[in-house]
Amino acid sequence: MPSLKTLKNRIASVKNTRKITKAMQMVAAAKLRRAQDAAVAARPYAERMGAVVASLAASVGNREGAPRLLVGNGADKVQLVVVMTSERGLCGGFNSTIVRMARARVQVLQAQGKTIKILTVGKKGRDQMKRDYGQYFVGHIDLTEVKRVGYVNAQNIARDILARFTQNECDVVTLFYNRFQSVIAQIPTALQIIPAQFTGAATGTVYDYEPDEGAILADLLPRAVATQVFTALLENAASEQGARMSAMDNATRNAGDMINKLTIQYNRSRQAAITKELIEIISGAEAL
Amino acid sequence: MAGTLQFDLVSPERRLASLAATEVQIPGAEGDMGVMEGHAPVITTLRPGILRATSAEGVKSYVVSGGFAEITGANISVLAEQAVPLEEMTPAIMDQMVADATLAAAVNPDRDATDKVVADLLAMRAAAGQ
Numbered sequence: 558m559p560s561l562k563t564l565k566n567r568i569a570s571v572k573n574t575r576k577i578t579k580a581m582q583m584v585a586a587a588k589l590r591r592a593q594d595a596a597v598a599a600r601p602y603a604e605r606m607g608a609v610v611a612s613l614a615a616s617v618g619n620r621e622g623a624p625r626l627l628v629g630n631g632a633d634k635v636q637l638v639v640v641m642t643s644e645r646g647l648c649g650g651f652n653s654t655i656v657r658m659a660r661a662r663v664q665v666l667q668a669q670g671k672t673i674k675i676l677t678v679g680k681k682g683r684d685q686m687k688r689d690y691g692q693y694f695v696g697h698i699d700l701t702e703v704k705r706v707g708y709v710n711a712q713n714i715a716r717d718i719l720a721r722f723t724q725n726e727c728d729v730v731t732l733f734y735n736r737f738q739s740v741i742a743q744i745p746t747a748l749q750i751i752p753a754q755f756t757g758a759a760t761g762t763v764y765d766y767e768p769d770e771g772a773i774l775a776d777l778l779p780r781a782v783a784t785q786v787f788t789a790l791l792e793n794a795a796s797e798q799g800a801r802m803s804a805m806d807n808a809t810r811n812a813g814d815m816i817n818k819l820t821i822q823y824n825r826s827r828q829a830a831i832t833k834e835l836i837e838i839i840s841g842a843e844a845l
Numbered sequence: 846m847a848g849t850l851q852f853d854l855v856s857p858e859r860r861l862a863s864l865a866a867t868e869v870q871i872p873g874a875e876g877d878m879g880v881m882e883g884h885a886p887v888i889t890t891l892r893p894g895i896l897r898a899t900s901a902e903g904v905k906s907y908v909v910s911g912g913f914a915e916i917t918g919a920n921i922s923v924l925a926e927q928a929v930p931l932e933e934m935t936p937a938i939m940d941q942m943v944a945d946a947t948l949a950a951a952v953n954p955d956r957d958a959t960d961k962v963v964a965d966l967l968a969m970r971a972a973a974g975q
Contacts, residue, residue, distance in 0.1 A: 598859040605855065605924055609888060609915055708857040708927075764915075767875050767889035776890050777913060780926065787857055 561830065564823040568816060575812035581647065582805035589740070589798035595705070596737065596791040603788050610781045612764075613774045614753070624771075626719075626778040629752035630728055635672045637695075637727035638663060639718065641734040641789055642682030643797040644701050649804030651735060651743065651797055652681040658745040659733045663690060674727055678714060678790075695721070706794055711787030718786070719779055722751055734789040735796035741803050743796035750785050753778060848882040852898050853922040854907060861928050862898065862905065869921050870897040871914050880921050887916045893942070893965040895931065896923065906931035908969065910942050911962065942966055 617623055640659045642652045663673055675690055677683040678698045698714055721727050730751040735743040766773055852866040869880045872894025896907045912925035946963045
């Protein structure tokens with residue numbers, strides 16, 4: 558039986574923990590709002606880009622000499638896996654779900670005899686992937702210093718990926734990130750960006766192209782890759798805050814439960830001590 | 846009075862403008878072009894330059910760093926990599942744009958194209974009066 562003093566200290570400490578998790582939840586809620594706004598604001602660009610590239614790809618894609626970003630370089634031997642995670646922990650299963658999915662994919666690809674290369678974005682994913690696949694790492698992109706992800710960050714990542722592709726260091730590039738569905742549901746997603754896969758509906762309008770279709774497509778595809786990376790970054794940011802919010806909500810509730818339990822225990826032992834003292838006094842009086 | 850066309854200017858991060866314009870001048874890759882209602886459908890890439898949208902409220906100018914425009918008879922959507930309203934343009938942003946382009950030019954194998962982008966940017970700086 559712990560003493561009254563230790564129980565009291567314990568309750569005070571759990572109360573402090575609850576205060577912290579509560580504050581973290583509120584901060585996450587505010588950040589989530591901002592992240593969601595950013596994701597919504599970025600949507601028109603991504604949608605337009607997808608639609609235009611899709612309709613261009615439909616008309617140029619099957620021709621001889623189509624851009625390699627679109628049709629690939631004819632091989633799928635070297636697979637670049639881009640694992641996008643958060644820079645900070647305490648966000649529930651957010652990082653683990655991405656890493657688990659990436660790991661499963663790596664195992665499947667290895668079983669098929671492919672060469673794996675791993676590029677990580679975000680510290681947490683790097684730490685988790687390093688344990689099993691450290692030898693496949695080809696790079697890491699650090700966003701610790703970045704307060705709000707901007708298009709510039711996406712451009713840097715895209716530039717890195719494109720450079721690797723043009724230098725024939727990889728054949729297929731797949732992004733792993735969490736798609737934001739709601740505060741309690743984030744869906745781990747694998748998106749293959751090279752060779753590009755676009756699922757926008759062609760508009761049906763017949764356009765003139767200036768310069769010609771091929772040149773436009775060659776110009777747009779790298780941008781489209783950057784846009785996809787940007788979308789993934791934003792979705793990830795929103796998911797991270799959502800996951801953190803629900804994790805901290807749970808933690809706050811658990812701390813509350815624990816305080817209740819400890820308080821009951823504290824009161825019981827206090828009552829027991831009083832009863833014990835009374836008995837001692839009474840039996841002492843009787844003995845006289 | 847000519848009819849209007851719906852003008853949208855979006856950057857990857859946000860929608861900068863959405864208004865009914867009577868005429869939009871864009872810096873196309875193969876020369877500037879003015880777009881009015883009923884223009885033939887065109888998709889064109891943009892070079893760095895200044896975009897002017899004329900509407901009932903007057904003329905709005907934006908500095909764009911490249912991207913592309915999709916034109917149909919009733920709509921023009923400009924997807925700009927980076928776009929800044931001309932009045933908010935500062936030498937610092939301009940220098941940053943030039944620095945970015947120079948950096949990209951250094952690693953790009955297609956020297957002609959990237960050098961042209963830098964040259965276009967410098968011309969744009971002159972046009973913006975900075």
